[in-house]
Amino acid sequence: MVTKQYHEVRDPIHIFVRLDSDERRILDSPPVQRLRHVHQLAMSYLVYPGATHKRFEHALGIMELAGRVFDVVTSDSNLHPSIWTTVPEIGRRDQRDYWRKVLRMAALCHDIGHLPFSHAAEKELLPNDWSHERISKELILSEDLKSIWHGMIPPMDPMHVAKIAVGKKEFGDTEFSTWEAVLSELITGDVLGVDRMDYLLRDSHHTGVAYGRFDHYRLIDTMRLLPASQQSDEPAVGIEIGGLHSAEALLLARYYMFMQVYHHQVRMAYDFHLQQFLQSWLSNGHLSTDLDDHQQLTDNEVLAAISKAAKEPSAPGNEPASRIMNRKHFKPVYTQTRQDREAYDDPLTAIAQACVENYGADKVHKSEYHQNTTVPDFPVVDSTGRVVSAYGISDVLQQIPRVEVGRVLIDPDLADEAKGWIEGQKHEILSRA
Amino acid sequence: MGPMSRRVRRAILSQLVEAMHGAGSWVGETHIQKSVYFMQGLLGIQMGYSFVLYKHGPYSFDLRNELSAMMGSLELDVEPRPPYGPSFVLGPRGGRDIELPFQVGDAIRFVGENLSIRHTRELERLSTALLLQTANRHMTAQEVASLMNRIKPHIPVPDARSAVEQVAELRAKMTASQEPGMP
Numbered sequence: 001m002v003t004k005q006y007h008e009v010r011d012p013i014h015i016f017v018r019l020d021s022d023e024r025r026i027l028d029s030p031p032v033q034r035l036r037h038v039h040q041l042a043m044s045y046l047v048y049p050g051a052t053h054k055r056f057e058h059a060l061g062i063m064e065l066a067g068r069v070f071d072v073v074t075s076d077s078n079l080h081p082s083i084w085t086t087v088p089e090i091g092r093r094d095q096r097d098y099w100r101k102v103l104r105m106a107a108l109c110h111d112i113g114h115l116p117f118s119h120a121a122e123k124e125l126l127p128n129d130w131s132h133e134r135i136s137k138e139l140i141l142s143e144d145l146k147s148i149w150h151g152m153i154p155p156m157d158p159m160h161v162a163k164i165a166v167g168k169k170e171f172g173d174t175e176f177s178t179w180e181a182v183l184s185e186l187i188t189g190d191v192l193g194v195d196r197m198d199y200l201l202r203d204s205h206h207t208g209v210a211y212g213r214f215d216h217y218r219l220i221d222t223m224r225l226l227p228a229s230q231q232s233d234e235p236a237v238g239i240e241i242g243g244l245h246s247a248e249a250l251l252l253a254r255y256y257m258f259m260q261v262y263h264h265q266v267r268m269a270y271d272f273h274l275q276q277f278l279q280s281w282l283s284n285g286h287l288s289t290d291l292d293d294h295q296q297l298t299d300n301e302v303l304a305a306i307s308k309a310a311k312e313p314s315a316p317g318n319e320p321a322s323r324i325m326n327r328k329h330f331k332p333v334y335t336q337t338r339q340d341r342e343a344y345d346d347p348l349t350a351i352a353q354a355c356v357e358n359y360g361a362d363k364v365h366k367s368e369y370h371q372n373t374t375v376p377d378f379p380v381v382d383s384t385g386r387v388v389s390a391y392g393i394s395d396v397l398q399q400i401p402r403v404e405v406g407r408v409l410i411d412p413d414l415a416d417e418a419k420g421w422i423e424g425q426k427h428e429i430l431s432r433a
Numbered sequence: 434m435g436p437m438s439r440r441v442r443r444a445i446l447s448q449l450v451e452a453m454h455g456a457g458s459w460v461g462e463t464h465i466q467k468s469v470y471f472m473q474g475l476l477g478i479q480m481g482y483s484f485v486l487y488k489h490g491p492y493s494f495d496l497r498n499e500l501s502a503m504m505g506s507l508e509l510d511v512e513p514r515p516p517y518g519p520s521f522v523l524g525p526r527g528g529r530d531i532e533l534p535f536q537v538g539d540a541i542r543f544v545g546e547n548l549s550i551r552h553t554r555e556l557e558r559l560s561t562a563l564l565l566q567t568a569n570r571h572m573t574a575q576e577v578a579s580l581m582n583r584i585k586p587h588i589p590v591p592d593a594r595s596a597v598e599q600v601a602e603l604r605a606k607m608t609a610s611q612e613p614g615m616p
Contacts, residue, residue, distance in 0.1 A: 086587035168487050169494050178586060181487065229518065231553035232463075233587040234489055341507055342525045370505040372498055374462055375519040389518030398513050404505045 009060055013201050017064045019104075022152045026105060027060075029148060030295055031112040031139045035059055037298035041203060042120035043270040043324070044261065048207035051261075055111050055118065058202055062187065065194035065220070066107035069186050070100045073225050073237070080381065083225045086235045089179040090225075102156060103183050106165035110187055110195060112139050113294070115287055116302045120271040125278055125287045133166040138291055140165060178235060182225060185237045190373045191251065192223060192237050200253050203261060211256035214249035222246070226379040227387050238379030238387070248396040251376050258371075258403040268367045269329040269409050273320040274302075280317035281305055330365055331415040334422050336406030340430070348406035350433035351422060355408055359418065363411040371403040437481050443503055444531040445472075445480060445541070450509065450521050451528065452545035459514050460521045460549070462500065463489050467556040468544045469496055474563050475600075475607060476540040486584065489553060490561035503527070543607060558588055558596035559603070566600065574598065 007024050009017045019027065026032060035055035044051040072078060074096060083090055089099065113135030115122050122132055139145065140162040149156040160180070167184045168176050176184075187195055197216050204212025222243025228236040239247055261267070279285040281302075288294060309321035323329050333355070340347040352366035377391040391397045410418045422429075449468060453460045470491040472478045482499075484491040500521070503509040510524040548556065558581075565577050565584075572580065578593035588596075 082587070088586055168485065173485055175584065176487065177584075228489070229553060230516065232489055232557060233554065234557065234585070235587070338507075345526070346506070370502055372501050374497060374501050374504060375511050377518050386516075388516040392513055392515040392518045402504060 011057060011060060011064070012205055013061055013198065014064045017060045019060075019063070022101070022148075022156075023063070023104060023108065025148050025151075026108055026145070029145060031145065032056070032059060032108065034295060034298060035111065035114070037300050038114050039117055039299050040199070041207070041261070042117040042267070043274060044207065044264070044267050046270055046324075046327075047264050047266045048209070048261065051203070051207045053202060053206045055114055058198055059108050059111055061198035061202060062107040062110060062194050063104045065198055065216075066103050066187060067100065068220055069194055069223055070103050072220055073186070073223050074100075078224055080224060080226050080387075082227050082233060083235055086227075086233055087179050087182065087225065089177075098154065098156075099179070099183065102160045103164060103186065105156065106161045106183070107187050107194065109136060109140050109145075109161060110165045112136050115294075116297055116299045117274055120274050124275055125282070125285075127286060127289060130289050131170075133170045135289065135291070135294060137162045137166045137170050139294075142291060182235055182237065189237055191247065191376050191378050192219075192239070196254065197250065200250065200257055203257060204253070207261055209257065209260050211260060212253045214253045215246040216250075219243050219246035219250060224381060226381055228379055229389060230387055236379055238381065238390075241380050241382045244380060244390065244394060247378070247390065248394060251397060251400055255400055255403060259405075263369050263403070263405045265332045265335075265367075265407060265409075266329060268369075268405075268407065269331070269365075270324060272365050272367065272409065273323045273329060276320035277306055277309065277317040277324070278302070280320070281309065328412055330409035331412050332367075332407045333410045333415055333418040334408040334426075336368075336404075338404075341404075344430040345433060347430050347433070348408065350430055351426070352408045353433075354425065354429045355410060355418060355422070358421065359410065359414055363414055365409045366406075367409055368406040369403065376400065437479065440531065441533070442480050442499065443508060444533060445478070445537060446499070446503065447508060447523060447527050448533065448538075449541050449544070450523060452541045453549040454522070456545040456550050458545070458549035459517055461514075461518055461553065462497075462521065463553045463556065464549055465500065465521060466492055466496060467560045468549050469493070470560050471544055471548055471563070471603075472540050474560075474567060475603065476543060478537055478540045484564070486561065486564060489557040490585075491564045539610075543610065547603065547606065555596075557585075558592060559600055561585060561588070562593065562596040562600045566597065574601075 005021055007019050011017050038055045040053050040055050040058050041051045089095060113132040115132055141158050146158055149158045163171060163176060163180050164184045167188045187193055200212045201216060222239045224238055224240055225235050226238040228234045306321045306324055309315040309317045310325040312318060334351045336348045348366060348368060352364060355364045375391055376397055377389055379387050380390045381387050450460055453464060458464050469480060469482060470484055473480055482493040482496045484493045506526060507524040508527040510522050511519040512522050514520040561581055565580055569577060574594060574597045577597050578590050581588055581593035582590045
């Protein structure tokens with residue numbers, strides 16, 4: 001009997017995801033299997049009922065796209081002349097298969113450190129200097145997975161996988177080769193990373209919010225490794241100019257999905273109540289960074305605990321649990337505008353503080369999100385071979401607004417009164433601040 | 434991050450952006466990153482940003498987050514400068530005057546006049562040379578140049594060596610411009 005060397009998994013976004021037996025072993029490992037029980041979008045299913053998809057299928061999706069992108073950017077006919085010198089690894093054809101596999105493995109393991117309910121639980125609940133990326137790194141380098149990496153033929157260096165999976169930021173002074181930095185950018189890049197490509201398409205599909213779609217086939221087909229700019233020979237991930245519209249569409253999709261889905265006002269309220277519950281329920285109010293503890297905790301355990309606590313008035317976390325189970329979430333009473341930000345110094349904090357003084361700290365929550373990237377930019381090679389800045393030539397990229405969201409949320413029983421109060425007092429509150 | 438307050442750090446960044454424009458720089462993010470690195474690493478102004486060897490040489494994720502936050506609070510904005518890319522400018526709420534220590538003002542002027550107007554390629558080489566020299570004080574200039582080429586293959590050894598020598602010249606220029614008693 002012939003042992004199957006390649007396996008297929010059906011996927012609603014990419015139709016089929018194919019993986020070899022080594023990749024199947026990593027897929028079957030406990031850290032990756034755990035992702036079957038971690039929601040991709042936390043409690044967004046309470047807003048968009050279809051958003052029940054998990055990190056597991058997203059991991060498969062990133063792996064699939066990573067392989068496709070690698071094949072395009074390393075194809076000899078797509079290589080910019082300078083890349084042969086600036087990325088010497090490109091010329092070692094015997095090593096290309098190895099690095100392709102490393103990239104796909106890194107993509108598969110990129111999110112294994114995620115906590116229950118993904119980003120919702122991370123903020124405030126991990127000790128300083130810890131993040132899900134750091135946990136991913138530790139898991140990739142752990143003894144459990146090392147035995148799989150070393151058992152491959154040829155053996156895979158887990159440090160290669162870890163560096164590419166989580167990127168430079170988690171590795172401090174550890175040296176990254178240019179090649180490793182470029183491969184990591186293919187997964188984690190702010191603009192052209194496959195992590196973002198997959199989650200936009202997948203989240204759009206499952207929520208039913210159409211604005212997350214873009215032509216990823218065209219975009220991937222035009223991706224190239226290029227000098228970062230006219231003024232730098234350092235390689236970066238870019239595109240040839242035929243893909244500019246699809247790149248613009250991706251960035252517009254990101255903006256709309258951030259505004260409509262990821263920072264939906266009700267979703268943000270549930271994130272807050274989830275944090276409140278976890279702080280009461282967890283011993284010491286923090287999530288453990290011990291890898292074994294981490295592996296035991298998924299959304300299942302947290303949801304069971306929320307359901308139980310909601311029914312027991314004396315249980316720790318009863319109030320936030322009740323809010324989650326009974327849809328008594330906080331409601332927005334103030335949304336910060338650009339006009340307010342231009343006219344006043346930190347209007348969101350001023351309004352939130354005034355509400356706290358008027359209604360009590362336990363009835364008010366300040367919810368804010370600041371885009372943590374500066375400007376969407378990447379190199380573009382035009383029809384003459386000249387490398388230019390995407391931001392410099394794209395009217396669309398120059399106009400896409402930053403995602404800056406600020407709201408004051410309040411107990412639903414006080415919301416109507418608070419809205420009227422803020423409307424009447426707003427100018428005085430902001431002028432005083 | 435170090436002990437410098439956020440307000441003072443942001444004031445320095447705002448004044449640095451203004452000074453860079455005044456010197457003729459197109460003030461891309463790479464220019465700001467390297468200029469701040471020189472202010473910390475060469476001129477001793479401890480703003481508290483940690484740098485690692487990454488994009489175009491020394492790079493600070495803290496500084497990137499700070500620039501992003503300043504864009505969010507409208508202290509900074511960007512304008513397109515085709516075909517180069519985005520250029521940082523003061524935003525609607527930027528440029529509020531805070532008096533900074535004279536050493537900081539001198540450092541901003543030095544960086545503006547001597548470094549900010551250079552091309553990204555040159556800034557990358559100079560800042561990388563400074564970082565590698567600082568981390569490998571026992572190495573000769575040639576050894577640092579070879580190391581630079583190994584880590585960054587797109588920088589040929591002769592160019593790396595020239596960068597190491599230029600950093601030495603900048604140190605000498607900085608020392609000559611300092612008044613007695615300055616750090």
